[in-house]
Amino acid sequence: MTLPACRAVYYDAATTMSEAARPSVQIPEEPQSASAREPGAGSDPGLLWDFWYPALRSSQIRGNRLAAAMLLEVPLVIGRTKDGRAFAMRDSCPHRGMPLSYGHFDGKNLECSYHGWRFDACSGRCFEIPSLTSQDKLKVDRIFAGHYPCEERDGFIWVFMTAPNSRLPAAAGLPETLPPAPVLPVFSEKYRITHLACYLPTHIDHGIIGLMDPAHGPFVHQSWWWRSRRSIHQKEKRFEPIPNGFRMSPHTPSSNSAPYKILRRLTGEPTTTMIDFALPNMRLEEIRSGNLWFSSRATVTPIRRDLCRIDFVAAWNIFLWAAPLVLPIFHFFGKRFLWQDQQTMIRQAQGLKNNPHLMLIDDADRPAKWYFALKANLLESRRTGAPMVHPMDGPVTLRWRS
């Protein structure tokens, strides 16, 4: 196909799949060695830099404890200063690569466990090298440990993963151009919030298109309380472009799902749901009925090129008085739902090892096509400096059976 001049990919203007939008997912048979996983080393793992990603749950860092994490194949050490500010450094001492997570943190400064170099945790700046004598001319404060902007929201530690070659201001304060860290929308003062997570042994692209895939529900998530194969029927949903993503326009959710039925009975008012997907990895769903609401966010975060994690957070103001009862039920069903996706991805990974040819079909896989096109167009706009071209040129109605 002839691609538009800037190599941007449109899907509603030209529906043929382009090279740029074709999923080029490769699952390595063996986990790669640490050095081969360095950003920029080896083949392009297809990860999106310069976005916020959830690295850990807030509850995983307490007191002066340091926690190791990994995002986009970058090892991180994460902690919280004594005044409560979360920080993220590359988990590698600039001297000899010792993981800084083995070091000692006093609530302000981090000391490497190998030769005792000391770093300011909030900037990554080195300020002391114990082996230096008064004769040494080394400018200690010009040495930095890798450092990433870090914010805490909704019970997660979010890290802004700057591209390997980009430089943030040395002080590593948040530059003005940095987008705000994501936050889950809530619609009343009182609400409950809960979290679930699960690892998927798959490339981020498969994790994401699995997340937005409308056709697997009746097969993967068969349950009496949700769907069965027999409940398959034709659906028609309107989608519209939003910045960096697309929205399933507000609509009345499918009548065959028990939770929606309950909500409608409670308020007697129409129930609407709206689902957004936005790069790099985020699905937001908002369900409203009268003054009751349920808001959830699922992110699929690349840990390595062959591993990602779904972080699910949900908040609601329904049955607040019954939270002690509702929470365990919610966790039970939520975990089961994620487990079904996880099992599917584990099995799919077996098939993907053989590098099969893959297909995306209309209309059920159109959201996946948009995702690949959004990703390609974002990278293209970053490469050229031109504004990003959205793959949708307006609202579209998709039809599928599920």
Ligand code: FES
């Ligand atoms: S490796 Fe960290 S101080 Fe030497």
Ligand SMILES: [Fe+2]
């Ligand atoms: Fe699923």
